[in-house]
Amino acid sequence: MARRATIRDVAREARVSVATVDRALNGRAKVRDETLRKISEAAGRVGYHARGLIAHRLDASIPELRLGMILLKEKQPFYRAFQREIEAAVAGRNDLRGTVHLRFAQTQSPEEFADLLRDVGRRADAVAALAVNHRSLDRVVQDLKNDGVPTFSLLNDFAQGIRRNYIGLNNMKVGRQAAWMLTRTTSPGKLAIFVGGNRWHGHDLREVGFRAFMREAAPGFCVLETLVNLETRQLTYEATLNLLDRHPDLRGIYVAGGGMEGAIAALRETRPPDKVALIVNEITPDSRAALLDGYVRMVISTPLRELCETIVELAVRAREQPDATAIEQHFLEPRIFLPEIL
Numbered sequence: 001m002a003r004r005a006t007i008r009d010v011a012r013e014a015r016v017s018v019a020t021v022d023r024a025l026n027g028r029a030k031v032r033d034e035t036l037r038k039i040s041e042a043a044g045r046v047g048y049h050a051r052g053l054i055a056h057r058l059d060a061s062i063p064e065l066r067l068g069m070i071l072l073k074e075k076q077p078f079y080r081a082f083q084r085e086i087e088a089a090v091a092g093r094n095d096l097r098g099t100v101h102l103r104f105a106q107t108q109s110p111e112e113f114a115d116l117l118r119d120v121g122r123r124a125d126a127v128a129a130l131a132v133n134h135r136s137l138d139r140v141v142q143d144l145k146n147d148g149v150p151t152f153s154l155l156n157d158f159a160q161g162i163r164r165n166y167i168g169l170n171n172m173k174v175g176r177q178a179a180w181m182l183t184r185t186t187s188p189g190k191l192a193i194f195v196g197g198n199r200w201h202g203h204d205l206r207e208v209g210f211r212a213f214m215r216e217a218a219p220g221f222c223v224l225e226t227l228v229n230l231e232t233r234q235l236t237y238e239a240t241l242n243l244l245d246r247h248p249d250l251r252g253i254y255v256a257g258g259g260m261e262g263a264i265a266a267l268r269e270t271r272p273p274d275k276v277a278l279i280v281n282e283i284t285p286d287s288r289a290a291l292l293d294g295y296v297r298m299v300i301s302t303p304l305r306e307l308c309e310t311i312v313e314l315a316v317r318a319r320e321q322p323d324a325t326a327i328e329q330h331f332l333e334p335r336i337f338l339p340e341i342l
Contacts, residue, residue: 005046014042025050065090065098067315068120068149070113070129072231073258074104077284082304086128089308096316108199108230110134117144117151126315127151128167132199133158150318152311155302156202157329165314166329167307171202174300174334175209175256178279179218181298182252186277188220189251192243196231196257206256221251229259236262244270252277252297264290283337291339299337306332 007025011018016035024031024039031039043050069086071079083102090098101124103116113131121127121144129151131137141151141159150164157166182191193210195203207226214223227243229236236259244250244266253276255263260280264287267276273294280287283301290296310330 005043005048007048009046010039010043010048013046014038063096063316063319065093065096065126065312065315065319066124067098067100067312068124068127068129069100069102070105070116070120070127070131071102072105072108072130076258077286078282079104082308085304085308086311089305089312092309093312093316098312105131108132108197110136110199113137114140117141121147121149121151124149125319126164128154128311128315129158130154130156131158132156132197133201134199138162150315152314154307154311156200158201164318167310167314168202168330168332169300169302169334170329170331171205172209172212174281175206175211175254176213177300177334177336178206178254178256178298179210179213181279182254182277183214183218183221185297186251188218189249190222190224190247191251192224192227192247192253194227194229194236194239194253194255194257194259194263196259197228200231200257203257210254210256229255229257229262231258233259233262233265235259237266238262240266241270244276250276252279254279255281257281260296261286264295267295268293283335288337291337294339297338301335301337303332303335 007018007021011021014021016039020031020035021039024036067090071082073079087100090100101120103120105112105116110132114136117127117129117137117140127144127149133156138159141162144151145162151159153159153163153166155168193207195207198204211223214221224247227239229239236255240253240263253263263278267278277297278295279298280296281300283299287296287299291299310332314330
């Protein structure tokens with residue numbers, strides 16, 4: 001009896017790696033159409049039993065979705081994980097031929113975000129972006145909408161009333177959760193809060209929720225003047241050292257946006273574990289280690305897999321119903337990480 005062809009035979013015939021053939025069969029990552037065709041033809045020549053799966057992925061009748069994405073800080077673990085999850089969410093859909101056109105912003109300037117939106121919008125059916133809230137982006141999002149390209153704001157809302165959906169956490173609720181944890185695990189005294197800047201609408205909402213909870217439920221605590229860290233590690237590190245020097249009796253800190261690594265480093269240098277309660281956002285190697293070591297009390301994290309699957313699903317719906325009006329907020333439930341559950 002003749003030997004049954006394997007993916008190694010297909011890979012050798014197509015002159016690609018076994019891993020590439022595996023991706024083509026299982027859809028775990030995007031494989032270019034040209035490569036898919038080579039693999040499909042090779043599978044036919046060697047008589048590979050699952051060649052129909054590859055042919056299915058090449059079927060032009062399957063709808064195509066070109067998703068444009070804009071994220072921040074390419075080297076940071078959170079955004080690297082974000083990239084992996086959105087690529088997996090697109091590749092995991094068997095009902096469409098999806099591609100992701102991803103760009104990373106190098107600055108936080110509205111001008112750069114506007115340019116990136118225009119760039120990815122020219123070659124996308126839908127755009128999902130993490131960007132600042134600034135009026136200059138409204139015109140770009142409106143132009144994309146006029147061209148039939150809906151925009152989704154991620155984590156930080158912008159172009160309200162123009163964009164298709166906001167997808168992310170309920171930021172006011174997140175701020176209240178941070179305040180609840182600090183007031184339940186520390187004695188009354190001084191608390192500090194960091195935000196990225198006034199263009200990050202989500203940070204503003206977290207601060208509002210944080211301060212509102214303090215006024216309503218924790219009058220024995222004093223929230224110091226808000227500190228702006230521009231979402232940078234170094235600025236957060238320097239500002240935290242200064243904060244601890246000026247307020248040696250500080251009870252807790254909430255970093256409402258990025259830059260938490262700087263606060264963790266400053267506490268490690270100047271305070272024993274559990275001396276100052278620190279609440280941060282997003283689970284990363286740094287925040288996980290700080291949780292285990294007693295320097296972070298709680299992490300409020302975005303469910304990235306659910307977020308990315310939601311982005312793809314809403315983009316598909318927008319393509320199927322281009323004239324539908326949908327400007328609502330799509331809230332996801334955060335994942336709470338505590339030392340005892342790691």
